[in-house]
Amino acid sequence: MKNTYKILSGLFLFSVLFTSCSSEEESNELSALEKELSLEHKGTLTLESTTYIFKNTGEISKFIGADRAFDFTYSNDLNYTLTENEGKHEGDDLVITNPETGEFMRLSHFKDLKNNRLQFDVEFSNGKTLLSVVYNSQSQLITDTNKCHDFPCRNVDEDTINSLLEISQDAGTAPCHDAVSACLNAGGKPRLTITRGNGWFTPQESCVVACN
Numbered sequence: 001m002k003n004t005y006k007i008l009s010g011l012f013l014f015s016v017l018f019t020s021c022s023s024e025e026e027s028n029e030l031s032a033l034e035k036e037l038s039l040e041h042k043g044t045l046t047l048e049s050t051t052y053i054f055k056n057t058g059e060i061s062k063f064i065g066a067d068r069a070f071d072f073t074y075s076n077d078l079n080y081t082l083t084e085n086e087g088k089h090e091g092d093d094l095v096i097t098n099p100e101t102g103e104f105m106r107l108s109h110f111k112d113l114k115n116n117r118l119q120f121d122v123e124f125s126n127g128k129t130l131l132s133v134v135y136n137s138q139s140q141l142i143t144d145t146n147k148c149h150d151f152p153c154r155n156v157d158e159d160t161i162n163s164l165l166e167i168s169q170d171a172g173t174a175p176c177h178d179a180v181s182a183c184l185n186a187g188g189k190p191r192l193t194i195t196r197g198n199g200w201f202t203p204q205e206s207c208v209v210a211c212n
Contacts, residue, residue, distance in 0.1 A: 031066035043137045045163045047130055052166075054138075054159040059191070062166070070180050070209075072166065072173070072192035078158050096161060103200045105164060107156070124168050126201040135160055165200055176207040183211035 030038070033051060037044070042054040053061040055071075062069040083095045094107040104125045111119040116137050122130040135156060166173070173180075176192055183190040188211040195205040 032068045033063045033066045036061055036063070036068070041138060042159065043135070043157070045160055046134045046136070047132070047167065050167065052159075052163040054157075054163075060159055060163055060166075062163075068184075068189065070173075070176075070190040070192050072194055074162060075193050075195045078161060078196075080161060094156075098198075098200050100198045101200070105161075105168075122164060124201065126168070128168050130164070130167070133164075165196075166194075169201055173204070173207055175204075176209045179209035179211075183209065186211065188212060 036053050040056060042056060044054065045052040049065050051063040053063070055061060059071045059073045061071045079098065079100060081097050081099050083097060094110075095104055096107070097104040102125075106123045107120045108123065109121045113119050113134065118135045118137075120133055120135070122133055137157075173192060173194065176190075180190045180192070191210045191212055193208045193210070195207075197203070197205045
């Protein structure tokens with residue numbers, strides 16, 4: 001009877017330890033988004049459940065929730081100009097314009113969230129709007145509004161502009177959707193190379209997928 005009790009006690013203790021270890025391993029398992037954020041990067045842009053991570057390689061990783069959607073890069077340069085309405089004071093809008101077509105995006109309602117994070121709304125000339133976008137710069141790219149005189153006080157980098165352009169029109173990467181889905185279903189990481197035309201809000205010239 002005593003031996004049976006010892007065996008049962010030993011099995012119970014082993015079960016508790018195994019369950020504890022399993023729970024600890026599960027809690028320590030990071031999501032794909034958390035893993036990417038733990039790596040060195042240049043900054044992020046978030047809107048609701050969508051996160052863009054600016055990688056040091058020049059690519060941008062797009063996540064929906066905690067899952068990777070795809071990595072992407074544009075094969076040609078972004079042509080834009082920066083202008084502001086009124087002067088350079090707190091509350092001024094930042095207008096980013098395509099000089100070839102007159103298309104624009106207007107960033108407004110800026111709110112300093114501290115720790116180099118900036119929240120703003122975006123209005124596109126195609127009629128779409130985004131609310132409460134959060135830009136988190138890792139390299140001090142946001143100009144201090146108290147020291148700004150000759151340049152736009154609310155400045156952002158090209159990764160941010162490219163991410164805003166990508167999210168502004170899902171049709172831009174539509175030709176790649178099937179290839180992206182097939183790559184994800186196979187356990188791969190899709191990488192898109194997008195060639196843009198002159199227009200920001202017109203279909204892209206091409207979209208090519210590599211499955212890594």
